[in-house]
Amino acid sequence: MSILVAGIDEAGRGPLAGPVVVAAVVFDPARPRINGLDDSKRLCAARRETLYGRIVERALAWRIVFIEADEIDRINILQATLLGMRRALEGVLETVGDPAACVARVDGNQLPPGLPCAAEALVGGDARERSIMAASILAKVARDRAMHERHAHHPGYRFDLHKGYSTPAHLDALGRLGPCPEHRRSFAPVRLAAQGSMFALAASPLLPEAST
Template sequence: MNALVAGVDEAGRGPLAGPVVVAAVVFDPARPRINGLDDSKQLCAARREVLYARIVERALAWRIVFIEAGEIDRINILQATLLGMRRALEGVVDTVGDRGTCSARVDGNLLPPGLPCAAEALVGGDARDRSIMAASILAKVARDRAMRERHLHHPGYRFDLHKGYSTPAHLDALNRLGPCPEHRRSFAPVRLAAQGSMFAPAPLSEALA
């Protein structure tokens, strides 16, 4: 039996709002390869959607995990990402447990503690390993869909456009509206907006200096 490998990657470590999303994907070595896989950042949104459907159809196992803003604030973004990686990997290993030994390749240079199988960290893995590429696509598409949905509940921030990243439009909305429940209050721009000091105008004496 061919060894099974789970690729693990995340989307959304950097944004000021929304979850960090982690995916794990195990391909069946006996099935044909999916053409066109790549790092999700190198693909347009329409292409990612097409590949997402193919991945979930053909993968032997896949799992997507959301770690929400409150948990990110509680344990910090790095630990939240590592937690999501462990949970995603646990999900696929449980699914393929009766199909032989599964190992993992995790994008980046850190491995989460307490993994359910042998694993290696692979720097630049989302451009080198097909399973990691697939995981990056699932995570990115799932997060983008979630942020479009959350825009419906908080339309003033336009999460549908910037997906929570710190664009000028998002920072302007933060300054005008303050944070909403989707915002990560442990991130400096959100914390400053909550205090009412983000982009505060300079005193008149400074403005005229």
């Protein structure tokens, strides 16, 4: 029996608001390949949506995990991401049924502790390993959809446009409105806004804007 690869990737480590989302995907080597897989950052939104449907239809196993802002604040963003990776892997292994039949490949340079199967970290894995590419697409699409939904509950922040990243428009809304329950209060710009320090918020360096 060939070893199955469980690719794992995340979306949303950098934003000031919303969850970090982690996905894991296992493909069946006997099934036809999905054409057009790539790092989600290199795909347009429409292409990601198309591939999302193909991935969930053809994957042997897949799982998407959300770690919300309150848990991020409680354990920090790195630990929240690692926790999501472990939960996503555990989810696909429930479907596969045999941890010994899988090896987990995680995008990045750090493995979560306590993984239930063999694992390796791959720097740039979302450009090298098809199952990681698929996981990056699932995580990105799921997070973008969630931020569109949360915009309806907190329209003043325009989460539908910036997805919680530290754009000038988002920082301006933070300064005017203060944080909402979706904001990560352990992140410096949110903490400053919660303290009412609009001058400090405006003067603070922007976090890098990103798409994952």
